[in-house]
Amino acid sequence: MVAKIPKPEENSIDVLNLVLGERVKYKKFYGRITQDLAARYQLYDDQKGCPSGMPPLVLRNYVDTDVDALARKKTLIGLYDPDEGKYPYNELEKLRKKNKLLACPVCGELGRPRTLDHCLPKTTYPEFAINLLNLVPACDWCQGEKLADYKNAAGTRAFLHPYYDEVNRPLYSIKLQPPYLTPVISFEILDDLPVELQALVTSHLDGINFWERFKDYFESSYQNIISIVSDTRTAGMITVATAIESAYSLQAGKGINSWDAVVYRSLLEDADVMDFLQNGVLSEFP
Known part of the structure; x- marks a missing residue:
């Protein structure tokens, strides 16, 4: 959740x-x-x-x-x-x-x-x-x-509960590995979460097969971001960072951990990726 x-x-x-x-x-x-x-x-x-x-x-x-x-x-x-x-x-x-x-x-x-x-x-x-x-x-x-899954080996909840758990905060991020035009991504739950919440988030995301679904989504989402960045650089009206910050603000309004919000937030937190988006070659072809 x-x-x-x-x-x-x-x-x-x-x-x-x-x-x-x-x-x-x-x-x-x-x-x-x-x-x-x-x-x-x-x-x-x-x-x-x-x-x-x-x-x-x-x-x-x-x-x-x-x-x-x-x-x-x-x-x-x-x-x-x-x-x-x-x-x-x-x-x-x-x-x-x-x-x-x-x-x-x-x-x-x-x-x-x-x-x-x-x-x-x-x-x-x-x-x-x-x-x-x-x-x-x-x-x-x-x-x-x-389906019918609901508890862990200790007999407590294996899933977060949207009515009760205080999770309106970033829960996880993605890390991009070069080449940044077609990156390989990894996933990590934020280590500043309370230990019990980290364990529950892990169990929850495993139980809904989150990672495989998110990876598929990221591939199409990131290609759209590359297109937006290219248009932003061509227009020259605002910086890429400003464009992504604006996109993040919009998506975070739909949920701090909605998928696009996670993508944009993760990009903003990675200086190397942001440098590539602002200055790197955005196409494999000249």
């Missing part, structure tokens, strides 16, 4: 109560579990989505048979797919389609995310299938890479 975003406006427990109050089927089950569900939602918020000390609810405690427990797991998961006009249809659509984000908060790729990721997977934690605090806007790729 590369950006902290505001929590959903709606109170998750209030939405839960509206959902359960509207359901007609399985009233006995909901009557037994509602109070504990609300308590679990509060625990989720208190623990900032960390699964440590928060194992999934044992649904067998709220039904009469093992068969019923399996069936009610499907029922809880099914709350995530409500008919239009029923709770929480509008709340989910708002998170998916009206989140006002300009980049995926999970990876930083530009573009408004249109899917929702369950931070604690609903297949493992069906009780959180419609917990708004457990639902984060994400791009299709992140959702597909992450």
